[in-house]
Every structure is written in C-alpha cells, then in structure tokens.
Amino acid sequence: MPSHTFQLNGETVTVDVEDDVRILWVLRDILGVTGPKYGCGINVCKACTSHINGKAFNPCSVRVADIKADDEITTIEGLADTAPGDGLHPMQDAWLEHDVAQCGYCQPGQIMAAVALVNKVRAEGRAINEADLDTIRNVCRCGTYSRIREAIKTGQEAMAKGL
C-alpha cells in the first residue's frame, strides 16, 4: 500500500492508501475530516472546496498521488488558523453576521471559495464586483445566494483591515 504525506491544517499527515483515491475520500473516509462535503464527485457542485497552498481547489477531483509532501491543504476546520487572532476567520464572522447558512451542507465550501475569491481579486488590486460574484460556482440548494453575496462584501472589508 503506497504511503502519502502532505500538510493538513498545519500538521503533517501520512496515510496509506492507493494512489488514485481522490483527496476528498482521504480526508473524509480515512482521516475523518468531514468539513468538506460530497455533492457531486465531478468538480461541479463545489461543496468540497478547500485550499491548496492558499488557493481554492476541489479535493473530489485530485488524486492523493498528485499531492506533494510540502503541499498545504486547508479545510474549513483549519481556516480560522490562517487569519490573525484567536477567533474565527473574518469570512466566517461575516457568514454569522448575515446568518447565511440554512441547512449548512454547502456552506464550508462556500466560505472557502469566498476567501479565495477575495484574495484573488485583491491580488488584482481591486474590490469584488457583481461579475466576480457571478463566477462563484458553488451550488446552494437552499438558495441562500443573495445572503452569500452580501456576506462576501462584508468579509472582504474585514479581510482588508487584517481582522
């Protein structure tokens, strides 16, 4: 059984699993990290959105063998630790402020996508606009889309202040 090592939420983990198992199942079924959700398995619903080296990715569509030992994977469970201070990540705070979640199933993925989008847009030296928000592909079957848009605008401001 091949052995695979990578960085997960700030810790080094090693798992013994076949090369072609997708990261989502390594996280959920082997490591018991259940924040990233299954919604399609083909990279279209985005419920499993997490970060790799600070960028959004979908672990349902990446083989564990394609991850290097120094690759840093962050799931919703580790997001708060990537922000300054002891509390939540400012985007999580924004989600609470706007009471975005309904059933909550898609929300870990939504938040991870939102943080990555804000970082991407900021790197381009501008603020989020409606067209940027339209590019978010994460499905929310409860239909919380309008609250997600509002929360991202709030979260963006807090992230810019370095909260």
Add this chain to the structure above:
Amino acid sequence: MENHPTEGPSRVSRRSFVGYVIGGATLIAAADLGLTPEAAHAAPIPSVPQVPEVYDLNDFLTHCTLPTSNLIAIEIDEKGHAHFALPRMEVGQGITTAIAMLIAEELDLPVDHVHVTLAPARPELLFNQLTGGSNSMISMYTPVRVAAAIARKSLLEAAAILLGTNVAQLVAKGGVIGLPDGSSVTYGEAAAKAAKPKTEKVEVKLKKTSDHKVIGKPHRRIDALEAVTGKKQFAMDVDVPGALPTMVCRAPELNGTAHSINNKGEVLKMPGVTHVAIIPTGVAVRAKTFGQCIDAVRALDVTWNSGTVTTKSAKDIKAELKAGQIPLAVPKIGATSVDGEFTFHFRSGSSLEPNCAVADVRDGKATIWGGLKSPVTAQEKIAAALGMLPTDVTVNVVQGGGSFGRKLFFDAALEAAHASKAFKVPVKLMWHRADEPRQGRVHPMAVSRVRATVLAGGVLTFEQRHSSVATDFTHGLGERITAEAAALPTGLSNLTFSETIFMLATELPYNFGVVTQLLNEPKPAVDRFNTSSVRNIYSPDVATASELMVDQLAEKLKLDPVSFRRKYLKSDTVRRVLDRAAEIGGWGKKMPAGTAQGIAIHKEYKGATAVLVEIDCRPETVNREVRDAVTGPRVTKAVVVADVGLVINPAGVKAQMMGGFSDGMCQALTYSNHLVDGHFLEASWDNSAYTRQWNTPFEFECEVMESHGSQPGGVGEAGVAASMAAVACAYARATGEMPTEFPINFHEPLHFEPKSFIPSVPESPTDGLAYTF
C-alpha cells in the same frame, strides 16, 4: 385530537393550559402534543383509508390508555439549561432555532441556554412525528410553550422554598430567580429542588403576545457557528464503528432492477472493496472509501431487468395527462373565453446532501441513522422489509442537508438496511449524485388547463383542470389529517389522498364568479415514477398557470396587472402584501424594451405572499456566456412581501422566502428533468440547472409584514408559488409572449452531453489542480 383520553391534559381557558411535571430525579415539564389554542381548526381535514395498514385502531387504543403517551417534555439540568428532543426534523428550515426561541421566551432563559436535539422515532406519537406541509411550527407552537411555562412555574415554586418567600415576590430573568433584596438562586439550583417523585398535573398561563421579548425578534440560527466551522454533523459525518462507505449501481432505465451480476468475483478483488450484493434497487458495493465504491460501481457488469416507464418520453406523458384531463364545464364562447394550457415538466427534488443513511443490521436487530422526516413510518416499513418487529428497529434522526420534500421518504435508509442485512456488517450508504435526478424523487409532471369567461367588463367564470403524474404520499400522514377524520365535510371522503391535499391547499383568492380548480391523476399508480411532494407540491404550478391567466384577463379588460388584482381580490391579507410589494418594488416604473416587471400573489398556509420581479430578456443578457452553465433571461431584482401569521423568527422567515424564491425562479426558467426513452437525461449539477450565482438577482428584498394572525403560519413552502408565477409573468411582459411550457428553456437544445447510463456513474476527474483560484 378527537379521541383524546379524558385523563389527558386539556385547555382550561384562552391562555390557561394543563400539563405535567413528570416524576423523576430532575425537573421534567411536559405538555400534550395535541394541544391547540383553538377549539376547532380552520381547515377541514380529510379521511385517509390507508392508515389501518400501518397502524390500526387497536394500536391507537393501546397508546391512548397510556396517560402520558402523547407528551413532549423539556428537561432542566443542574446548570439550569433546558433540553428538548424535538419530534420533528431540521433540514435547514430553521425550526430548531424557532423552538429554542419559544422555550427561551416562556422560561425567561437566554436562547443559548436552550438545547434542541432531534428525537428518534417515537411510535407512540402515532403520526405526530412527520415534518411536512409547513406544519411544524403551527403544531408545536402551543405545546412547547406550555411545557416551558410549567418548567418555569415549578422553578419559581422551588425557588420560593429555597429563599423562604412566596412566588409573587420573585422575578425570573436570564436563568436566575431573585428577590428585590438581591438574594437569588439559579435555575440549576432550583431545578434539583423542583424535581417531583411522582407525576403531577399542573395548570399554567402562557405569556401574552404583547409581553413577548424573544418571539418576533430576529435570531441567528442556533447551529450557525457549527455550520460555518464545518462541525455541523450530517448523516455521513456520524462515526459508527465499522460502517464503511457503500454505494449502489443502478439500472439504466428508471426503476430497473438487477437480474444478475456477471463479474462479482473480479469486483470483489478491486482495491478497498469488501462486499458486493444485489439489493431490491440495484447492486450494493461496500469499500474502504467512497472513491473505491465509485470505481467498483463503474466496473460492475450487471444484467438488468427493464424499468417502469420503458421507452416513454416527456411527450408521451404529456399526451397521457391531456387525454385524462377532467373536461371544462363552460363551453368556449368566441371572444368572451380566455383559454390557456400550461405544461410543467419533471424536476428533481434533490437536496445538496444526497440520499444517505447509516445502518447496522445484525443479530435480529437494526439501528438506522438518517435525516428522516417521517421516522415512525420509516421504522415500520424498514422492519417489514427486514422481517423484524418495529421494536427491533431503532431509528435515529440526524439533521438533514436540505429536504424539499425528499426526506419525507427514507429510500436510502431502506437500501442501507437491505445492504447491511445482506453484508452482515454496518454500512454508510450514500447515493452518487448522478443517481439523484435520474432515479431519485421528482416533482410530478403536470398539465394545467385554464378557461375564464369575460363578459360585460367582468370575469364570470374561472376553471382550472390540473392533470398530474401521481404524487407518492405513502410516507405516512400528518397528524392533522389522521386525527381529524371526524371533521370531514361530507363528500370529501371519496376523493383520493392527492385530490384531497389539492383541494385543501389550492385557493384562488379572486372574485371570478364560478371558480373551480380540480386535480386528477390519470394513472394513479405511484410506482411508475418516484415522486414526492417536492416543496409546496401543487401550488407553484397551479399559481403560475392561474396568475399568467390573470394577467391575460387584466389585458383583456384593459387594466394594469396590479389594479386588476386589487379590484378582484377577495382577501384583504392578499391585498396588503400586493400593495406593499408594488410600493417597495416601484411597480409601473418605465423599463427599457426587452425588460419588464412582473407581479404575482399567492394565498396559502393562513398567509399570503406577493412577489415583484424585474427581468432582463435582451439578447446581450440572454446569450451571456458562463462556462458549462445555463444563463438565459436574468431576474435582476426581486421583492418578496409575506404575511405568514404570527412571526416567531423574522430572520428565519426571510431566509425561507429567499430560498423559496430561488426555487420558484429556476422552476420558471431553467430547472427540469428531461424524460427520454424511459430514463431521465440529467445526471448531476452540471446538467440540472438549479439557480446559481450567475442567475441570482442583483437586488433581493424581503419584507415580513406585521400580521393580524395570532398563530404562526407555515413558511417553508410559502415563498415558492408567487415567485415562480411572478417570474413567468415578467417574462411574458418582457417578451410579449405568454410562456406555456415550464421551464421556459425545456425545448431548447440540451446544454450538456448526457452522461452514460452504463456505467451508471461518472468517473471522478483527476485534473482538479488545473482549476485552482
């Protein structure tokens, strides 16, 4: 309830109720789940002949002899926190938050000191454990407050003894009971003293609505923090030792079954795979990871039996529905008749969490964990399928990741039970997404025909004939329906259950002279298609057809759509929400060509909804490109105004209206299942065009109006119908053509290449790192 035991608790006066303090070591306050503040119910309720099949009169009488059989109970712990196991299901609709608010209100306790969990199946509650029909808060509003009030009264009495005073001197606030001199005891301290050795009957008064401090104020969901930190547990997150991932390989045709497996030995040798077996719905595979289940499902070589609608396509079903339609009574009379016929295609009721459940069936016992809205029926039916007694089956209810009517059924729980029995080990069974639209429960296809007659400047008749694929209601029945067979108006009892539901839910709130709205199901068998009462079963389609016709009538009578509705509406409640939506949305403002406003109303669940939208149907918008997506006309602005009766949590009501709008909009524009040659083509979220961010209005506003109602109404479904209708009406006004087929893009070329039917699920891609951002 009609047959309530005479010893049971009852209502004493308008705000006085009787409940119990249950004997035990801790303070447990209880109230009867059948308590309602009104002697008679507003809605007439039908009879249901099928009940004795699952629960007969003898069972009922047995339970009625238990004086506390129908109770819900609140327990106060040593910290002074309240605990309540809710016999309903939380699927995102916010009832755990609203229930916690009710308890906090009546107990004078902070909401975060109230802990609401989901009760396992309680067969003694009869059918009073079904989450559906937007009925949860209506039915729980009184009993929960009574139990909380009894707990508070008991705590005050105990505190009076501890502080050596009388109850009248005491003030309870924030979980502390104090005297004016500053001395006090906490609820926790009082709770130990308040426990009773024997069960006692207690009379309490509920707070006046005008004294409410928690009820009616917006409150964040009590599970919000867990949701945003990834800690909220769904069925697939529950850690049951030995329950390995399990998936099902399904037939290429709808409801096809497995005849034989041709390569079982080879599949069993695949990495991670532990078990393979035929179950009633296909071939179940158990493996170390779900990824390996997917690989095994794809590798399986199975000989399949045919399905239930072999060779049928949407056009065949439409022909069936039209042929079986009840005729219109009023003949077509030249220029005075306004006719319309509308087709509503199948659409998946799938939530984002797929069908799933954990099952452990061994040694003659079964334990199930799942998001189940009818756990009592699930327990009965799973026991029957396994050849066990219901008492050998334990059903644990886990919070669900959305439902929309889907979780009224327990398809995955039943499959998990079969698989665990076949494998003799625990299983964690989950549907692949591809199976959800293809084999999962759908909203039934329907054809709605409307004819109205206009004469001498007025509307004389309005007839609607709604012909539908049969809706499956075999998940068990709501308590209001079973309990009140005696309240049936004569003539209702010979209707089918679907017809009765339709009759009770459908209301055209206009003065249009002779109005008839009738449902029929030309082929009543429910095993051809897998249907369920997907969010607000008939109303969105019925309202879309009737509101489009209302706009036609307005045009014929040369009245503006809002003025026309105001003139003909017979309900002040509806008129108020209509006026307010028109005011907030700026009805009548000038719009560029190719764009338009649309407005629609709906009356149901003791309340009313009005929705105003602005839609952009200009080519540059309709043809905008988003990778692998359906764009089309864009709703740029939406205003929803709702009167839902007494509001417990305005934030929760607004959330439900936003969600209802997202559903209604895509049902009008983009979301459907295409039935072709005996199976549905859609197989995942890239095929099923549910609302996405690129379809979302730039502006969304919801106002929950102060209501004249003193009881909470249903909110989970109330937002869908008027939303779908308003979008359809706006589209008609923007394009000058009344749409008659829904969603409007149904006959456009498919935006996707249908995925394979064998193998039944797609391979997971490996190029995810090419799409990082």
